Amino acid sequence: MTRMIARHRAAAGILALLALVLFYTLPEETGDAWGDVAMATLDVLMLLVVIAGGWALFTSPYFNILHRESPLRRAATGITDLDERELALRDRASGLTYNLFVVLNMIAIGALALAIEQAWVVLDGDMLMKAFIPYSYVSLFLPVLTLEWFEPSSLWATPIDDEEEA
Amino acid sequence: MFNRIALLRADGNVSRKALAEAVGVNPQTIGYLERGDYKPSLELAMKIAAFFGVPVELVFSFTPFESVTDALKRVQEAS
Incomplete structure (x- = not known):
């Protein structure tokens, strides 16, 4: 059940991320064709997506782990605040995040190289x-999304205190 | 992997937080163990068994445990 929630949540997160990128880039590309009302609606939608994404991000167990991990202390002393499940989760997520970054960057660099070679785009500072x-949105959300795939966030999962009372 | 952590906790009136503190893990990890979403290390399994004062095979098993109702019925029929 928790895995199913995690997958639904990951799918929702990916959709929010895509919407965010779309809402950011679309008005710039087609701004002249948009009326004032449509642009205002888009701004509100974008704001909602940012709030939802931020909420998901900061209530995620990933940030909980990062907050308690004390990387500097672990590097200096070898002592960690995480238990064995959290360590396994962190290692798995960081490994998956790394692999996703490598794949995404290889695809992106390959596509960019092809586009430049074919003179489809001219690389400049503005671009x-x-x-x-x-x-940067992808970079920000990717670690959270990879972890959310395995573990439901506190946003959706029943808080531990509620389970105790139930 | 099946376990009786929830049953032993309820029997001993021990909260997840208290058990977690006693064995040195996050309370959420106890929840994951009880739901079977996480398999503990040998060290953690033995710490949990020691906390309840029972052998580790009474807490963890590869096969499903008999329900309390069935066990009570069996004991009653035997007596």
Whole structure:
């Protein structure tokens, strides 16, 4: 059951991420064709997506683990605040995140190289800045999404205190 | 892997938080163990068994445990 919730949540997170990128890039590309009402609606939707994404991000167990991990202390002393399940989860998530980053970056670099070679795009500073923002969203959400795939966030899962009382 | 952690906790009136503190894990990990979503290390399994004062095979098993109702019926029929 918890795995199913985690998968649904991961799917919702990916959709929110795609919507965020879409809402950010679409008005810039087709801004002239949008009316004021449509643009305002889009702004509200974008804001909602950002709030939902931020909420999911900061209530995620990933941040809970990061907060309790004390990386500097672990590096210096070898002592960690995490238990064995959390360590396994962190290692699995970091491994998966790394693999996803490698695959995504290889695809992105390959596509960019092809586009430049074919003269479909001219690489300049403006384009890099434009591409960097959607990519930074991916960079921000990717670690959380990979972890959410395995473990439901506190946003959806029943809090431990409620389970105790039930 | 099946376990009787929830049953032993209820029997001893022990909260997840208390058990977690006693064996040195996050309370959420106890929840994961009880639901069977996480398999403990040998060290953690033995710590939990020691906390309840029972052999580890009474807490963890590869096969499903007999329900309390069935066990009570069996004991009553035998006596």
